[in-house]
Amino acid sequence: MEPARTDIAILGGGLAGGLIALAMAARRPQTRMLLIERDSRCGGDHVWSFFESDVAARDRDLVEPLVVKRWSGYDVAFPKLARSLATRYCSATGTSLDAALRARLPGDSLMTGVQVASAGAECVTLSDGRVIEAGAVIDARGPQALPHLVGGWQKFAGRLLRLAAPHGLERPLVMDATVAQHDGYRFVYCLPFSSTEVFVEDTYYSDGPQLDPAMLHRRIADYAAQRGWRVESHAMDETGVLPVIAGGDFDAFWRASACGPAPAGARAGLFHPLTSYSLPDAVRFASALCVLDKLSSDAVGRFGHAWAAKHWREGRFYRMLSRMLFAAAEPGERWRVLQRFYGLSEGLIERFYAGESTAADRLRILAGKPPVPLGAAMRSLAGRGRTIGSLG
Numbered sequence: 001m002e003p004a005r006t007d008i009a010i011l012g013g014g015l016a017g018g019l020i021a022l023a024m025a026a027r028r029p030q031t032r033m034l035l036i037e038r039d040s041r042c043g044g045d046h047v048w049s050f051f052e053s054d055v056a057a058r059d060r061d062l063v064e065p066l067v068v069k070r071w072s073g074y075d076v077a078f079p080k081l082a083r084s085l086a087t088r089y090c091s092a093t094g095t096s097l098d099a100a101l102r103a104r105l106p107g108d109s110l111m112t113g114v115q116v117a118s119a120g121a122e123c124v125t126l127s128d129g130r131v132i133e134a135g136a137v138i139d140a141r142g143p144q145a146l147p148h149l150v151g152g153w154q155k156f157a158g159r160l161l162r163l164a165a166p167h168g169l170e171r172p173l174v175m176d177a178t179v180a181q182h183d184g185y186r187f188v189y190c191l192p193f194s195s196t197e198v199f200v201e202d203t204y205y206s207d208g209p210q211l212d213p214a215m216l217h218r219r220i221a222d223y224a225a226q227r228g229w230r231v232e233s234h235a236m237d238e239t240g241v242l243p244v245i246a247g248g249d250f251d252a253f254w255r256a257s258a259c260g261p262a263p264a265g266a267r268a269g270l271f272h273p274l275t276s277y278s279l280p281d282a283v284r285f286a287s288a289l290c291v292l293d294k295l296s297s298d299a300v301g302r303f304g305h306a307w308a309a310k311h312w313r314e315g316r317f318y319r320m321l322s323r324m325l326f327a328a329a330e331p332g333e334r335w336r337v338l339q340r341f342y343g344l345s346e347g348l349i350e351r352f353y354a355g356e357s358t359a360a361d362r363l364r365i366l367a368g369k370p371p372v373p374l375g376a377a378m379r380s381l382a383g384r385g386r387t388i389g390s391l392g
Contacts, residue, residue, distance in 0.1 A: 006034045008295050009124050009134040011116055013037030015048055016265025016282045017140035018097045023062055023286040025104050031295065034132060035105065036124065037112045042101050043094025045238050047158065047199060049172070049191065052088035053350040054280040059287045063279070065100040066092035069193055074172040078339035085346050089172050091191055092279075093236075119261050121297040136300040139261035146269065147256040147392035149248030151319075152184070152326045153209045153241055154276045157216035158201030160235040166195040167229055175342070177335045179223065185325075185334035188223050200224065201238070205334060207326065207389060209241045242276035243391045245269070246322040250312040254305060262297070262304040269308055272355050273318040274325070280354055281311065314355070317362050341365070 008024065010017045013035055021035045035042075052070070055063055070090045076083050101110060115127035119139065124132040169192040177187040184206040191199040200223060202216045217237075224231055243266075250269075257263050264270065270285055271278040285307060292299055325337055342349065348361045357365070 003123075003131040003133045004034075005032075005133050007032040007135045008034070008300075009132055009137045010035045011119060011124070011137065011139045011261060012141035012265070013039075013042030013098075013101065013110075013112065014044065014140065014142060014265070015046070015097065015278060016267075016270070016285070017138070018042055018101055019062060019282045019286040020138065020140065020264065020289060021101060021109070022065070022104060023290050025106075025109070026061065027287075027290040033105070033109050034134070035101065035110050036114055036116060036126075036132075037110075038115050040113045041094075041098040042110075042112065043097035045236050046094040046240075047091055047191065047201075047236075047238060048093070048279050049089065049091045050277065050279045051350060051353055052090055054277070054354045055283050059283050062283055062286065063090075063092065065104070066096045068093055068096050069191070071171050074174045076175045076177075076342050077173065078175070078177045078335060078342065081339050081343055083342055084171070085349070087346060087350050089174070091172075091193075121260055121262070121301065134297075136295050136297045137261040138264050138300065138304075139267055140264040141267065142265065143243070143257075143267050145392045146243050146245075146248075146253065148250075148252040149243070149245055149269070149391045150389060151246040151248075151273075151322055151391050152244045152389070153206050154203065154244050155206060155209060155211045155241040156189075156201050156203040156239065157211070157213045157220070158189070158199055158236075158238040159217060159220050160193070160197060160199045160237075161220075161224060161229065161231050162233045162235065163196045163198065163224075164230040164232050167192060167198050167227070169198060175338065177338065181332045181335060184331040185338065187335070187338075188220075198229075199236075205244065205325065207331065211239060211241055213237075213239050242266075242271075244276055244322050244326070245273040245315070245319055245391070246326055247319055248391075250309065254308065258301070258305065262300045263308075264304060268304060270311055272353070273315045274322045275353060277353065317357060318355070321365070 010020055024031050024033050067090045073086045074089045117127045118125045119137055122134055173190040175187045179188050183204050186204050189201040189203055200220050202219050265282055270281040325334055329337055351357050351361055
C-alpha cells in the first residue's frame with residue numbers, strides 16, 4: 001500500500017491542534033493538511049474560557065466559530081474582596097471545536113477514531129498499519145510530562161448542572177474563594193450558560209497532581225446546595241490537571257520534548273506559566289505558523305523552537321510569581337495572593353491574563369506589602385523557599 005501524502009500532519013484534535021487546522025484552512029487553503037484525533041470526535045469534554053482582550057482583533061475570526069457564550073463582564077469573590085469587572089468573557093467547548101472543524105475542513109482532512117502507533121518529523125504510522133508521509137508533522141497531543149521543569153498544579157473537576165429553578169447568576173463567577181480552603185488555593189468557578197444551566201468547577205492550586213473527581217463532585221453538590229440551587233440532573237463532566245511553572249531548564253526540556261514531530265501547544269510549554277491558560281498562546285501560534293514561507297519539517301521545527309524559547313523568556317516574571325505562590329505562601333493562605341491581585345486595575349488584570357504585562361504592571365504587582373511573609377517571599381525568589389516539585 002502506497003503511503004498517503006500531505007503537506008502537514010497535525011496529531012491531536014484538541015485546542016492547539018484544532019486551532020492550527022482552522023487557521024490553515026482559513027488562511028492557507030492551498031495547503032494539504034491532515035488532522036488526526038484518536039477519539040471519535042475532536043475537542044473532548046472541555047470548556048475553554050478566555051477574556052476577549054486575550055485575543056488580538058486580527059485573530060478573533062479563528063476563535064469566533066468556537067464561542068458558545070459571551071458575557072459583558074465577570075465577578076470575583078474573596079473573604080475580604082468582592083468585585084465586578086467589565087472585561088468581556090467568552091467560553092468555547094469541545095463540542096463547538098469539533099463542529100467548527102467538521103464544517104471548515106475538507107472531508108479528507110480530518111481523521112477521527114484513529115490511533116497513532118509512531119510518529120517522526122515527516123512520517124506517521126497509524127495503529128492499523130497505514131503510513132502517512134508529510135512535509136512536516138506537528139504533535140499537539142498535550143504533554144505526557146514536562147521534564148526538567150518545576151512548579152505546582154492547577155487541578156479541577158467541573159460539571160454542568162441543570163437546575164429546577166433559575167440560579168440568579170447573570171455573569172460568570174470566575175473565582176469564588178470564599179469557600180473552605182483545601183489542598184492549597186481552592187476556588188469555585190461558575191459559568192451561567194442559561195437561566196437554569198450552570199457549569200460549576202471546583203479548582204485547586206496544589207503542590208501535587210493527585211485528583212479525586214468523586215470528592216470534588218460531592219463538593220460541587222454541596223456548593224450548589226449552599227447557594228440554594230436544586231439540581232435536577234447534570235450533563236458534561238470535565239476533569240483536568242494542568243502544570244503551573246515556577247522554573248526549570250528550558251533547553252533541557254526542549255531537547256527531551258522535541259524528538260521527532262515538532263511539538264505544539266502544551267507539549268511545547270505554550271501556556272501561561274501561572275494561570276495555565278492555553279487559548280491565547282494557541283491562537284498566536286496557529287496564526288503565526290500560517291505565514292511561514294515553507295512548511296518543511298526543518299522550517300516548522302526551527303519556528304517552533306524559536307517561538308517556545310521566546311515564550312519562555314517572556315514568562316520569567318510569571319514564573320517568579322508562581323515560585324512565590326508555591327514556595328512562599330502557606331497552602332491555606334494562597335488565596336491572599338489572588339485577593340490582592342484582584343484589587344489592582346482592570347487593565348493590569350487584562351494584560352496579566354493575556355501574558356502581556358508591561359514593566360509598569362510588574363512594578364505595581366510587586367509594590368507594597370506582599371500578601372505573603374516578606375522573609376518567605378525573599379527566600380522563594382532566592383530559591384531557598386519551600387521545595388517545589390518536578391513536573392516531569
